[in-house]
Amino acid sequence: MATTAWKWSRDPGVAPGISIAQMKELEDFSRKTTKWMQVQLELVDMKIGKEIEGLRRDVEDKIEEQALALETSIMNLKSQVEDMDSSVQRLTQDGLLTKKEGMELIASIIQQRAAEESGKSLTLDDVRIAARQIVEAELEKHSADGIGRVDYALGSGGGKIIEHSEGFFTGGRAGWLSILGAGLSAGGAVRHPMAHKVLEPSYGEPGQCLPLKGSNVFVEIALRTHIHPDAITIEHVPKSVAYDVTSAPKDFRVFGWLERSIQAGTIARPVKKLLLGEFSYSLDGSNIQTFSFPEEVSRELINTVRIHITSNHGSSSHTCLYRVRVHGFEPSPQHF
Template sequence: MDGYGYRAEGCFRNVFRSFVCVALSLLLGLHIYAYFWGPTQETLDGDFSDIKYVVMQLTRGLSEVNRKHERLQTEMERISSVLPAVAAAAGRAKEALVDPVLRMRNNRQIGDAPDYDRQLADYALESAGARVLDTGDTVEHVIYESPIGWALHMLTAWVCRECLGARAMIRPGTLPGECWAFKGSRGEATIRLLGTVRITGVSVEHIPPHISPTREISSAPRLVQVEGLENRFDPYPHDYGSFEYDRDGKPIQYFDVLFPSLKGHNILRIRVLSNWGHPVYTCVYRVRVHGDLANNPRVAVADDGDARIENE
Protein backbone atom coordinates (compact mmCIF):
# COMPACT_ATOMS: atom_id res chain seq x y z
CA MET A 1 0.00 0.00 0.00
CA ASP A 2 2.82 2.38 0.87
CA GLY A 3 4.67 1.50 -2.34
CA TYR A 4 1.59 2.12 -4.48
CA GLY A 5 1.03 5.52 -2.86
CA TYR A 6 4.64 6.56 -3.46
CA ARG A 7 4.40 5.58 -7.16
CA ALA A 8 1.13 7.50 -7.59
CA GLU A 9 2.61 10.64 -6.00
CA GLY A 10 5.72 10.44 -8.24
CA CYS A 11 3.56 10.04 -11.37
CA PHE A 12 1.45 13.05 -10.41
CA ARG A 13 4.58 15.19 -9.96
CA ASN A 14 5.89 14.21 -13.40
CA VAL A 15 2.58 15.06 -15.07
CA PHE A 16 2.46 18.46 -13.32
CA ARG A 17 6.02 19.29 -14.32
CA SER A 18 5.27 18.37 -17.94
CA PHE A 19 2.18 20.61 -17.96
CA VAL A 20 4.14 23.55 -16.53
CA CYS A 21 6.91 23.15 -19.12
CA VAL A 22 4.41 22.98 -22.02
CA ALA A 23 2.50 26.02 -20.74
CA LEU A 24 5.65 28.08 -20.32
CA SER A 25 6.88 27.07 -23.76
CA LEU A 26 3.60 28.18 -25.34
CA LEU A 27 3.62 31.48 -23.50
CA LEU A 28 7.25 32.15 -24.47
CA GLY A 29 6.53 31.34 -28.10
CA LEU A 30 3.49 33.62 -28.18
CA HIS A 31 5.53 36.43 -26.56
CA ILE A 32 8.33 36.07 -29.10
CA TYR A 33 5.85 36.03 -31.99
CA ALA A 34 4.09 39.13 -30.69
CA TYR A 35 7.38 40.93 -30.05
CA PHE A 36 8.92 40.33 -33.45
CA TRP A 37 5.95 39.90 -35.80
CA GLY A 38 3.16 41.56 -33.94
CA PRO A 39 2.18 45.25 -33.80
CA THR A 40 5.03 46.18 -31.28
CA GLN A 41 7.90 46.54 -33.82
CA GLU A 42 7.91 50.33 -33.41
CA THR A 43 8.25 49.91 -29.62
CA LEU A 44 11.26 47.62 -30.12
CA ASP A 45 12.92 50.12 -32.44
CA GLY A 46 12.37 52.87 -29.86
CA ASP A 47 13.95 50.75 -27.14
CA PHE A 48 17.00 50.08 -29.32
CA SER A 49 17.31 53.79 -30.06
CA ASP A 50 17.23 54.65 -26.36
CA ILE A 51 19.85 52.01 -25.61
CA LYS A 52 22.06 53.33 -28.40
CA TYR A 53 21.75 56.90 -27.06
CA VAL A 54 22.68 55.85 -23.53
CA VAL A 55 25.70 53.90 -24.82
CA MET A 56 26.87 56.95 -26.78
CA GLN A 57 26.54 59.18 -23.72
CA LEU A 58 28.50 56.71 -21.60
CA THR A 59 31.18 56.56 -24.28
CA ARG A 60 31.52 60.36 -24.34
CA GLY A 61 31.72 60.45 -20.52
CA LEU A 62 34.42 57.80 -20.42
CA SER A 63 36.41 59.66 -23.06
CA GLU A 64 36.23 62.88 -21.02
CA VAL A 65 37.32 61.03 -17.87
CA ASN A 66 40.27 59.55 -19.73
CA ARG A 67 41.36 62.99 -20.96
CA LYS A 68 41.17 64.45 -17.43
CA HIS A 69 43.11 61.49 -16.05
CA GLU A 70 45.85 62.02 -18.62
CA ARG A 71 46.08 65.73 -17.77
CA LEU A 72 46.22 64.96 -14.03
CA GLN A 73 48.91 62.33 -14.56
CA THR A 74 50.98 64.81 -16.59
CA GLU A 75 50.64 67.45 -13.85
CA MET A 76 51.64 64.96 -11.14
CA GLU A 77 54.73 63.96 -13.10
CA ARG A 78 55.70 67.62 -13.47
CA ILE A 79 55.25 68.25 -9.72
CA SER A 80 57.22 65.10 -8.87
CA SER A 81 60.11 66.30 -11.03
CA VAL A 82 60.12 69.69 -9.28
CA LEU A 83 59.80 68.46 -5.66
CA PRO A 84 63.46 67.33 -5.20
CA ALA A 85 64.72 70.75 -6.29
CA VAL A 86 62.27 72.51 -3.94
CA ALA A 87 63.27 70.27 -1.02
CA ALA A 88 66.96 70.91 -1.68
CA ALA A 89 66.39 74.67 -1.84
CA ALA A 90 64.41 74.58 1.42
CA GLY A 91 67.20 72.66 3.12
CA ARG A 92 69.82 75.15 1.97
CA ALA A 93 67.68 78.07 3.14
CA LYS A 94 67.17 76.44 6.53
CA GLU A 95 70.88 75.80 6.99
CA ALA A 96 71.72 79.35 5.95
CA LEU A 97 69.13 81.13 8.07
CA VAL A 98 68.89 79.00 11.21
CA ASP A 99 72.06 78.16 13.09
CA PRO A 100 71.12 75.84 15.99
CA VAL A 101 73.34 77.50 18.58
CA LEU A 102 72.32 81.05 17.64
CA ARG A 103 68.69 80.07 17.57
CA MET A 104 68.87 78.57 21.04
CA ARG A 105 70.70 81.57 22.45
CA ASN A 106 68.39 84.08 20.82
CA ASN A 107 65.46 82.26 22.35
CA ARG A 108 67.39 82.16 25.64
CA GLN A 109 66.80 78.42 25.68
CA ILE A 110 69.39 75.72 25.16
CA GLY A 111 68.12 72.18 25.02
CA ASP A 112 65.66 70.33 27.18
CA ALA A 113 65.89 70.03 30.93
CA PRO A 114 67.00 66.35 31.16
CA ASP A 115 70.14 66.85 29.01
CA TYR A 116 70.97 70.48 29.77
CA ASP A 117 73.87 69.73 32.12
CA ARG A 118 75.50 67.71 29.32
CA GLN A 119 75.57 70.71 26.98
CA LEU A 120 77.30 73.49 28.95
CA ALA A 121 79.70 73.41 31.88
CA ASP A 122 78.29 74.84 35.12
CA TYR A 123 80.95 76.58 37.24
CA ALA A 124 78.50 77.23 40.08
CA LEU A 125 77.72 73.57 40.74
CA GLU A 126 78.21 72.65 44.39
CA SER A 127 79.27 69.08 43.70
CA ALA A 128 82.09 70.47 41.48
CA GLY A 129 83.42 72.73 44.23
CA ALA A 130 81.29 75.88 44.22
CA ARG A 131 79.95 77.28 47.52
CA VAL A 132 77.35 79.75 48.74
CA LEU A 133 79.20 82.32 50.84
CA ASP A 134 76.44 84.60 52.04
CA THR A 135 72.88 85.71 51.40
CA GLY A 136 73.16 89.25 52.82
CA ASP A 137 69.96 90.48 54.41
CA THR A 138 67.76 88.00 52.56
CA VAL A 139 65.28 86.27 54.87
CA GLU A 140 64.58 82.64 54.09
CA HIS A 141 60.93 81.69 53.72
CA VAL A 142 60.14 78.72 55.97
CA ILE A 143 56.77 77.37 57.06
CA TYR A 144 57.09 76.59 60.75
CA GLU A 145 54.88 73.81 61.97
CA SER A 146 55.76 74.33 65.63
CA PRO A 147 57.63 76.78 67.92
CA ILE A 148 60.41 74.20 68.28
CA GLY A 149 60.91 74.14 64.52
CA TRP A 150 61.08 77.93 64.47
CA ALA A 151 63.69 77.95 67.27
CA LEU A 152 65.82 75.32 65.52
CA HIS A 153 65.74 77.26 62.30
CA MET A 154 66.76 80.49 64.01
CA LEU A 155 69.63 78.71 65.78
CA THR A 156 70.84 77.18 62.51
CA ALA A 157 70.65 80.51 60.71
CA TRP A 158 72.64 82.22 63.50
CA VAL A 159 75.37 79.55 63.61
CA CYS A 160 75.69 79.07 59.86
CA ARG A 161 75.46 82.31 57.89
CA GLU A 162 75.72 80.52 54.57
CA CYS A 163 71.96 79.95 54.69
CA LEU A 164 71.57 76.29 53.76
CA GLY A 165 68.43 77.08 51.79
CA ALA A 166 70.40 79.05 49.21
CA ARG A 167 72.55 76.00 48.45
CA ALA A 168 69.53 74.45 46.73
CA MET A 169 70.05 76.69 43.69
CA ILE A 170 73.53 75.27 42.97
CA ARG A 171 72.46 71.63 43.33
CA PRO A 172 71.07 69.39 40.56
CA GLY A 173 67.65 68.59 42.07
CA THR A 174 64.78 70.71 40.72
CA LEU A 175 61.64 68.92 41.88
CA PRO A 176 58.77 71.03 43.24
CA GLY A 177 59.95 72.49 46.54
CA GLU A 178 63.68 71.84 45.95
CA CYS A 179 64.49 75.53 45.66
CA TRP A 180 65.82 78.52 47.56
CA ALA A 181 62.70 80.27 48.86
CA PHE A 182 63.06 83.70 50.45
CA LYS A 183 60.52 86.21 51.69
CA GLY A 184 59.36 88.98 49.39
CA SER A 185 60.45 89.59 45.82
CA ARG A 186 64.05 90.72 46.41
CA GLY A 187 67.01 88.68 47.55
CA GLU A 188 70.67 88.00 46.88
CA ALA A 189 73.27 85.27 47.22
CA THR A 190 77.05 85.40 46.92
CA ILE A 191 78.59 82.31 45.30
CA ARG A 192 82.22 81.25 45.13
CA LEU A 193 82.76 79.52 41.79
CA LEU A 194 85.04 76.52 41.40
CA GLY A 195 87.73 78.81 39.95
CA THR A 196 88.28 82.10 38.18
CA VAL A 197 85.89 82.10 35.24
CA ARG A 198 85.58 84.42 32.27
CA ILE A 199 81.81 84.43 32.41
CA THR A 200 79.91 84.42 29.12
CA GLY A 201 76.41 83.52 30.26
CA VAL A 202 74.13 82.38 33.06
CA SER A 203 71.11 80.10 33.14
CA VAL A 204 68.10 80.40 35.42
CA GLU A 205 65.76 77.45 36.01
CA HIS A 206 62.28 77.17 37.48
CA ILE A 207 59.70 74.38 37.40
CA PRO A 208 57.05 74.57 34.64
CA PRO A 209 53.45 75.32 35.61
CA HIS A 210 52.14 71.84 34.79
CA ILE A 211 54.15 70.21 37.61
CA SER A 212 53.54 73.01 40.11
CA PRO A 213 51.02 71.98 42.81
CA THR A 214 49.22 75.31 42.31
CA ARG A 215 49.46 75.14 38.48
CA GLU A 216 51.09 78.59 38.41
CA ILE A 217 54.62 79.95 38.93
CA SER A 218 54.14 83.53 40.09
CA SER A 219 56.92 82.89 42.65
CA ALA A 220 59.48 82.53 39.82
CA PRO A 221 62.16 85.25 39.66
CA ARG A 222 61.60 87.85 36.98
CA LEU A 223 64.45 90.37 36.90
CA VAL A 224 67.87 88.95 37.86
CA GLN A 225 71.14 90.89 38.10
CA VAL A 226 74.60 89.28 38.04
CA GLU A 227 77.71 90.90 39.55
CA GLY A 228 81.33 89.77 39.63
CA LEU A 229 83.41 90.44 42.77
CA GLU A 230 87.17 90.60 43.34
CA ASN A 231 86.56 89.48 46.92
CA ARG A 232 83.61 88.87 49.12
CA PHE A 233 83.36 92.51 50.30
CA ASP A 234 84.24 94.18 46.98
CA PRO A 235 82.56 97.64 47.08
CA TYR A 236 82.75 98.05 43.29
CA PRO A 237 81.52 94.81 41.70
CA HIS A 238 81.49 94.31 37.96
CA ASP A 239 77.94 94.43 36.59
CA TYR A 240 77.39 91.65 34.04
CA GLY A 241 73.87 92.90 33.35
CA SER A 242 70.25 92.23 34.25
CA PHE A 243 68.07 89.57 32.66
CA GLU A 244 64.36 88.81 32.65
CA TYR A 245 63.22 85.24 33.17
CA ASP A 246 60.18 84.49 30.99
CA ARG A 247 57.67 82.43 32.94
CA ASP A 248 55.98 81.40 29.68
CA GLY A 249 59.24 80.08 28.22
CA LYS A 250 61.10 76.84 28.82
CA PRO A 251 62.03 75.90 32.39
CA ILE A 252 65.76 76.50 31.74
CA GLN A 253 66.59 79.83 30.09
CA TYR A 254 70.06 80.93 28.99
CA PHE A 255 71.24 84.56 29.03
CA ASP A 256 74.39 85.98 27.44
CA VAL A 257 76.06 88.48 29.75
CA LEU A 258 75.63 92.05 28.56
CA PHE A 259 78.96 93.38 29.86
CA PRO A 260 81.61 90.63 29.83
CA SER A 261 84.87 90.90 31.75
CA LEU A 262 88.13 89.62 30.25
CA LYS A 263 89.90 89.02 33.55
CA GLY A 264 87.14 86.82 34.99
CA HIS A 265 85.85 86.38 38.54
CA ASN A 266 85.70 83.59 41.07
CA ILE A 267 82.98 85.19 43.20
CA LEU A 268 79.58 86.01 41.82
CA ARG A 269 76.59 87.75 43.35
CA ILE A 270 73.11 86.88 42.14
CA ARG A 271 70.51 89.57 42.87
CA VAL A 272 66.81 88.85 42.37
CA LEU A 273 65.13 92.23 41.88
CA SER A 274 61.53 91.11 41.31
CA ASN A 275 59.30 88.07 40.82
CA TRP A 276 56.21 87.35 38.73
CA GLY A 277 53.70 88.62 41.26
CA HIS A 278 53.73 86.30 44.26
CA PRO A 279 53.07 88.51 47.31
CA VAL A 280 54.77 86.32 49.94
CA TYR A 281 57.94 84.70 48.63
CA THR A 282 60.20 84.00 45.65
CA CYS A 283 61.67 80.63 44.62
CA VAL A 284 64.99 80.17 42.79
CA TYR A 285 65.39 76.56 41.69
CA ARG A 286 68.72 76.59 39.90
CA VAL A 287 71.35 79.07 38.75
CA ARG A 288 74.14 77.99 36.41
CA VAL A 289 77.23 79.97 35.44
CA HIS A 290 78.87 79.36 32.05
CA GLY A 291 82.09 80.54 30.47
CA ASP A 292 85.77 79.60 30.28
CA LEU A 293 87.92 78.61 33.23
CA ALA A 294 90.81 81.08 33.50
CA ASN A 295 92.85 78.98 35.95
CA ASN A 296 92.88 75.62 37.65
CA PRO A 297 90.04 74.87 40.03
CA ARG A 298 90.79 76.17 43.51
CA VAL A 299 91.84 73.74 46.22
CA ALA A 300 90.11 74.91 49.38
CA VAL A 301 92.32 78.00 49.70
CA ALA A 302 90.81 80.89 51.63
CA ASP A 303 91.49 84.52 50.81
CA ASP A 304 90.32 87.93 51.93
CA GLY A 305 88.79 86.81 55.17
CA ASP A 306 86.87 83.83 53.78
CA ALA A 307 88.60 81.16 55.84
CA ARG A 308 85.65 80.47 58.03
CA ILE A 309 83.43 80.04 54.98
CA GLU A 310 85.56 77.13 53.80
CA ASN A 311 85.05 75.26 57.08
CA GLU A 312 81.65 73.84 56.28
Protein backbone atom coordinates in the same frame (compact mmCIF):
# COMPACT_ATOMS: atom_id res chain seq x y z
CA MET B 1 70.80 57.28 -110.01
CA ALA B 2 69.01 60.12 -108.44
CA THR B 3 71.04 62.80 -106.89
CA THR B 4 69.94 64.15 -103.42
CA ALA B 5 69.80 67.88 -103.34
CA TRP B 6 70.83 69.44 -99.97
CA LYS B 7 69.57 72.81 -99.02
CA TRP B 8 72.28 74.63 -97.18
CA SER B 9 71.25 77.12 -94.60
CA ARG B 10 72.26 80.62 -95.23
CA ASP B 11 71.77 81.51 -91.50
CA PRO B 12 75.21 82.40 -90.21
CA GLY B 13 74.23 81.23 -86.66
CA VAL B 14 73.51 77.71 -87.77
CA ALA B 15 76.32 75.25 -88.07
CA PRO B 16 76.82 73.86 -91.57
CA GLY B 17 75.10 70.53 -92.11
CA ILE B 18 72.20 71.20 -89.53
CA SER B 19 68.79 72.06 -90.87
CA ILE B 20 66.37 74.57 -89.44
CA ALA B 21 63.98 71.79 -88.47
CA GLN B 22 66.70 70.02 -86.62
CA MET B 23 67.63 73.27 -84.87
CA LYS B 24 64.03 73.84 -83.78
CA GLU B 25 63.84 70.30 -82.50
CA LEU B 26 67.03 70.90 -80.49
CA GLU B 27 65.61 74.12 -79.01
CA ASP B 28 62.40 72.33 -77.97
CA PHE B 29 64.41 69.60 -76.32
CA SER B 30 66.52 72.18 -74.48
CA ARG B 31 63.40 74.01 -73.20
CA LYS B 32 61.80 70.75 -72.02
CA THR B 33 65.04 69.67 -70.36
CA THR B 34 65.38 73.01 -68.58
CA LYS B 35 61.77 72.92 -67.38
CA TRP B 36 62.20 69.36 -66.17
CA MET B 37 65.32 70.32 -64.26
CA GLN B 38 63.50 73.26 -62.70
CA VAL B 39 60.68 70.97 -61.59
CA GLN B 40 63.20 68.52 -60.15
CA LEU B 41 64.99 71.29 -58.32
CA GLU B 42 61.68 72.51 -56.88
CA LEU B 43 60.87 68.96 -55.78
CA VAL B 44 64.31 68.65 -54.18
CA ASP B 45 63.81 72.01 -52.44
CA MET B 46 60.41 70.92 -51.19
CA LYS B 47 61.82 67.62 -49.95
CA ILE B 48 64.75 69.30 -48.23
CA GLY B 49 62.41 71.91 -46.74
CA LYS B 50 60.12 69.21 -45.38
CA GLU B 51 63.06 67.30 -43.94
CA ILE B 52 64.47 70.46 -42.35
CA GLU B 53 61.04 71.35 -41.00
CA GLY B 54 60.67 67.85 -39.58
CA LEU B 55 64.15 68.00 -38.08
CA ARG B 56 63.39 71.42 -36.60
CA ARG B 57 60.17 70.10 -35.07
CA ASP B 58 62.04 67.08 -33.66
CA VAL B 59 64.65 69.36 -32.11
CA GLU B 60 61.96 71.66 -30.70
CA ASP B 61 60.07 68.67 -29.29
CA LYS B 62 63.21 67.33 -27.65
CA ILE B 63 64.08 70.76 -26.23
CA GLU B 64 60.52 71.11 -24.89
CA GLU B 65 60.71 67.60 -23.43
CA GLN B 66 64.04 68.35 -21.75
CA ALA B 67 62.74 71.71 -20.47
CA LEU B 68 59.67 69.98 -19.02
CA ALA B 69 61.84 67.34 -17.37
CA LEU B 70 64.13 70.04 -15.95
CA GLU B 71 61.15 72.05 -14.70
CA THR B 72 59.75 68.91 -13.06
CA SER B 73 63.12 68.21 -11.41
CA ILE B 74 63.32 71.80 -10.15
CA MET B 75 59.78 71.58 -8.77
CA ASN B 76 60.63 68.28 -7.05
CA LEU B 77 63.81 69.77 -5.61
CA LYS B 78 61.90 72.86 -4.48
CA SER B 79 59.32 70.64 -2.83
CA GLN B 80 62.08 68.64 -1.10
CA VAL B 81 63.77 71.83 0.11
CA GLU B 82 60.44 73.16 1.40
CA ASP B 83 59.79 69.86 3.17
CA MET B 84 63.26 69.92 4.70
CA ASP B 85 62.85 73.56 5.67
CA SER B 86 59.51 72.72 7.28
CA SER B 87 61.09 69.83 9.17
CA VAL B 88 63.99 71.99 10.30
CA GLN B 89 61.57 74.72 11.41
CA ARG B 90 59.63 72.19 13.47
CA LEU B 91 62.86 71.06 15.11
CA THR B 92 63.77 74.69 15.75
CA GLN B 93 60.35 75.50 17.22
CA ASP B 94 60.57 72.44 19.45
CA GLY B 95 63.83 73.79 20.83
CA LEU B 96 65.97 70.91 19.53
CA LEU B 97 68.15 73.17 17.40
CA THR B 98 68.65 76.80 16.58
CA LYS B 99 68.12 78.39 13.17
CA LYS B 100 71.87 78.40 12.66
CA GLU B 101 72.04 74.70 13.51
CA GLY B 102 69.19 74.08 11.07
CA MET B 103 71.12 75.73 8.24
CA GLU B 104 74.22 73.78 9.20
CA LEU B 105 72.12 70.60 9.12
CA ILE B 106 71.00 71.23 5.52
CA ALA B 107 74.55 72.22 4.51
CA SER B 108 75.97 69.02 6.01
CA ILE B 109 73.48 66.90 4.05
CA ILE B 110 74.36 68.69 0.80
CA GLN B 111 78.09 68.24 1.48
CA GLN B 112 77.54 64.56 2.19
CA ARG B 113 75.73 64.12 -1.12
CA ALA B 114 78.54 65.94 -2.94
CA ALA B 115 81.16 63.72 -1.26
CA GLU B 116 79.29 60.56 -2.25
CA GLU B 117 79.15 61.69 -5.91
CA SER B 118 76.16 59.41 -6.33
CA GLY B 119 73.84 62.00 -7.81
CA LYS B 120 71.23 60.92 -5.29
CA SER B 121 68.68 63.62 -4.54
CA LEU B 122 68.04 64.99 -1.08
CA THR B 123 65.16 63.38 0.76
CA LEU B 124 63.31 63.79 4.03
CA ASP B 125 65.02 60.63 5.22
CA ASP B 126 68.31 62.54 5.14
CA VAL B 127 66.80 65.21 7.39
CA ARG B 128 65.31 62.60 9.71
CA ILE B 129 68.65 60.82 10.08
CA ALA B 130 70.51 64.06 10.79
CA ALA B 131 67.73 65.23 13.12
CA ARG B 132 67.89 61.92 14.99
CA GLN B 133 71.60 62.50 15.53
CA ILE B 134 70.84 65.96 16.93
CA VAL B 135 68.15 64.55 19.23
CA GLU B 136 70.53 61.85 20.48
CA ALA B 137 73.18 64.51 21.13
CA GLU B 138 70.61 66.60 22.99
CA LEU B 139 69.57 63.61 25.10
CA GLU B 140 73.21 62.91 25.91
CA LYS B 141 73.66 66.57 26.78
CA HIS B 142 70.57 66.51 29.00
CA SER B 143 71.69 63.37 30.77
CA ALA B 144 74.98 65.13 31.51
CA ASP B 145 73.58 68.35 32.97
CA GLY B 146 70.67 69.50 30.83
CA ILE B 147 72.46 72.19 28.82
CA GLY B 148 75.91 70.76 28.16
CA ARG B 149 77.86 73.67 29.65
CA VAL B 150 80.35 73.70 32.49
CA ASP B 151 78.83 75.00 35.74
CA TYR B 152 81.43 76.81 37.88
CA ALA B 153 78.88 77.32 40.67
CA LEU B 154 78.11 73.61 41.10
CA GLY B 155 78.29 72.67 44.80
CA SER B 156 79.90 69.27 44.23
CA GLY B 157 82.54 71.01 42.10
CA GLY B 158 83.53 73.54 44.76
CA GLY B 159 80.88 76.26 44.52
CA LYS B 160 79.63 77.72 47.84
CA ILE B 161 76.80 79.92 49.06
CA ILE B 162 78.41 82.93 50.74
CA GLU B 163 75.34 84.89 51.71
CA HIS B 164 71.69 85.40 50.84
CA SER B 165 68.88 87.72 51.81
CA GLU B 166 66.40 86.80 54.55
CA GLY B 167 65.02 83.33 54.13
CA PHE B 168 61.33 82.54 54.02
CA PHE B 169 60.03 80.07 56.62
CA THR B 170 56.52 78.73 56.82
CA GLY B 171 54.67 79.21 60.12
CA GLY B 172 54.11 76.65 62.84
CA ARG B 173 56.39 74.14 64.51
CA ALA B 174 57.95 72.97 61.24
CA GLY B 175 58.97 76.53 60.44
CA TRP B 176 60.68 77.06 63.77
CA LEU B 177 62.47 73.73 63.46
CA SER B 178 63.74 74.89 60.06
CA ILE B 179 65.09 78.08 61.60
CA LEU B 180 66.78 76.19 64.43
CA GLY B 181 68.37 73.84 61.92
CA ALA B 182 69.72 76.65 59.76
CA GLY B 183 73.36 77.69 59.84
CA LEU B 184 75.02 81.07 59.55
CA SER B 185 76.28 82.69 56.37
CA ALA B 186 79.72 84.26 56.01
CA GLY B 187 78.15 87.58 56.90
CA GLY B 188 76.65 86.23 60.13
CA ALA B 189 73.03 86.06 58.91
CA VAL B 190 70.87 82.97 59.31
CA ARG B 191 71.42 80.60 56.39
CA HIS B 192 68.36 78.79 55.14
CA PRO B 193 68.70 74.97 55.37
CA MET B 194 67.66 74.74 51.70
CA ALA B 195 70.36 77.16 50.50
CA HIS B 196 72.48 74.33 49.09
CA LYS B 197 69.68 73.50 46.59
CA VAL B 198 70.73 76.52 44.52
CA LEU B 199 74.03 74.80 43.66
CA GLU B 200 72.72 71.27 43.06
CA PRO B 201 71.09 69.55 40.08
CA SER B 202 67.34 70.09 40.13
CA TYR B 203 64.93 67.32 39.20
CA GLY B 204 61.82 69.41 38.77
CA GLU B 205 60.39 68.73 42.24
CA PRO B 206 58.24 71.57 43.57
CA GLY B 207 59.53 72.96 46.84
CA GLN B 208 63.14 71.81 46.37
CA CYS B 209 64.44 75.37 46.28
CA LEU B 210 65.79 78.23 48.35
CA PRO B 211 62.79 80.38 49.40
CA LEU B 212 63.70 84.00 50.18
CA LYS B 213 61.41 86.50 51.84
CA GLY B 214 59.81 89.13 49.60
CA SER B 215 60.28 89.92 45.91
CA ASN B 216 63.56 91.85 46.20
CA VAL B 217 66.13 89.22 47.18
CA PHE B 218 69.72 88.17 46.52
CA VAL B 219 72.19 85.33 46.80
CA GLU B 220 75.99 85.46 46.62
CA ILE B 221 77.97 82.49 45.32
CA ALA B 222 81.69 81.71 45.43
CA LEU B 223 82.72 79.90 42.25
CA ARG B 224 85.03 76.90 42.23
CA THR B 225 87.79 78.94 40.56
CA HIS B 226 88.60 82.16 38.75
CA ILE B 227 86.87 82.42 35.35
CA HIS B 228 86.06 84.79 32.53
CA PRO B 229 82.24 84.73 32.75
CA ASP B 230 80.08 84.48 29.63
CA ALA B 231 76.61 83.36 30.80
CA ILE B 232 74.33 82.47 33.69
CA THR B 233 71.53 79.90 33.79
CA ILE B 234 68.46 80.28 36.01
CA GLU B 235 66.25 77.27 36.60
CA HIS B 236 62.75 77.05 38.06
CA VAL B 237 60.27 74.20 38.41
CA PRO B 238 58.31 73.55 35.16
CA LYS B 239 54.92 75.26 34.95
CA SER B 240 53.27 71.91 34.28
CA VAL B 241 54.05 70.66 37.81
CA ALA B 242 54.36 73.93 39.75
CA TYR B 243 51.94 74.59 42.60
CA ASP B 244 52.41 78.33 42.22
CA VAL B 245 54.49 80.08 39.56
CA THR B 246 54.11 83.56 41.07
CA SER B 247 57.18 82.95 43.26
CA ALA B 248 59.40 82.44 40.21
CA PRO B 249 62.07 85.14 39.72
CA LYS B 250 61.42 87.71 37.02
CA ASP B 251 63.75 90.70 36.65
CA PHE B 252 67.27 90.29 37.99
CA ARG B 253 70.80 91.64 37.80
CA VAL B 254 74.05 89.74 37.95
CA PHE B 255 77.20 91.18 39.52
CA GLY B 256 80.66 89.65 39.56
CA TRP B 257 83.96 90.40 41.24
CA LEU B 258 87.26 88.88 42.31
CA GLU B 259 87.49 87.96 45.98
CA ARG B 260 91.05 87.66 47.24
CA SER B 261 90.08 85.68 50.32
CA ILE B 262 86.95 83.59 50.85
CA GLN B 263 87.71 81.35 53.79
CA ALA B 264 87.37 81.11 57.57
CA GLY B 265 84.61 83.72 57.49
CA THR B 266 87.05 86.43 56.44
CA ILE B 267 86.15 88.18 53.20
CA ALA B 268 88.21 90.95 51.66
CA ARG B 269 85.41 92.98 50.13
CA PRO B 270 86.20 94.46 46.73
CA VAL B 271 86.01 98.15 46.00
CA LYS B 272 83.62 97.69 43.10
CA LYS B 273 81.29 94.98 41.85
CA LEU B 274 81.03 94.63 38.07
CA LEU B 275 77.53 94.53 36.57
CA LEU B 276 77.57 91.49 34.28
CA GLY B 277 74.06 92.00 32.93
CA GLU B 278 70.36 92.67 33.52
CA PHE B 279 67.84 90.03 32.44
CA SER B 280 64.28 88.80 32.81
CA TYR B 281 63.17 85.21 33.43
CA SER B 282 60.04 84.41 31.39
CA LEU B 283 57.36 81.90 32.33
CA ASP B 284 56.58 81.41 28.62
CA GLY B 285 59.94 79.84 27.84
CA SER B 286 61.75 76.74 29.02
CA ASN B 287 62.05 76.30 32.78
CA ILE B 288 65.86 76.33 32.24
CA GLN B 289 66.93 79.65 30.72
CA THR B 290 70.48 80.74 29.88
CA PHE B 291 71.40 84.43 29.62
CA SER B 292 74.60 85.53 27.90
CA PHE B 293 76.78 88.35 29.19
CA PRO B 294 78.05 91.12 26.86
CA GLU B 295 81.30 90.27 25.10
CA GLU B 296 83.28 92.93 26.97
CA VAL B 297 82.32 91.31 30.29
CA SER B 298 84.01 88.06 29.25
CA ARG B 299 87.36 89.85 29.41
CA GLU B 300 86.95 90.35 33.16
CA LEU B 301 88.14 87.87 35.76
CA ILE B 302 85.84 86.91 38.63
CA ASN B 303 85.38 84.20 41.23
CA THR B 304 82.23 85.48 42.96
CA VAL B 305 78.76 86.39 41.69
CA ARG B 306 75.70 88.04 43.18
CA ILE B 307 72.26 87.41 41.71
CA HIS B 308 69.99 90.27 42.72
CA ILE B 309 66.34 89.55 41.94
CA THR B 310 64.39 92.82 41.80
CA SER B 311 60.95 91.33 41.09
CA ASN B 312 59.12 88.02 40.82
CA HIS B 313 55.97 86.94 38.96
CA GLY B 314 53.51 88.15 41.53
CA SER B 315 54.14 86.66 44.96
CA SER B 316 54.38 89.25 47.74
CA SER B 317 55.51 86.76 50.38
CA HIS B 318 58.53 85.03 48.88
CA THR B 319 60.69 84.23 45.85
CA CYS B 320 61.90 80.71 45.10
CA LEU B 321 65.31 80.13 43.58
CA TYR B 322 65.83 76.56 42.36
CA ARG B 323 69.21 76.41 40.68
CA VAL B 324 71.80 78.90 39.48
CA ARG B 325 74.60 77.95 37.08
CA VAL B 326 77.51 80.19 36.09
CA HIS B 327 79.36 79.57 32.83
CA GLY B 328 82.61 80.83 31.40
CA PHE B 329 86.17 79.75 30.69
CA GLU B 330 89.28 79.57 32.83
CA PRO B 331 92.15 81.98 32.18
CA SER B 332 95.50 80.89 30.88
CA PRO B 333 98.17 80.10 33.57
CA GLN B 334 100.23 83.20 32.75
CA HIS B 335 97.30 85.38 33.85
CA PHE B 336 98.38 84.92 37.46
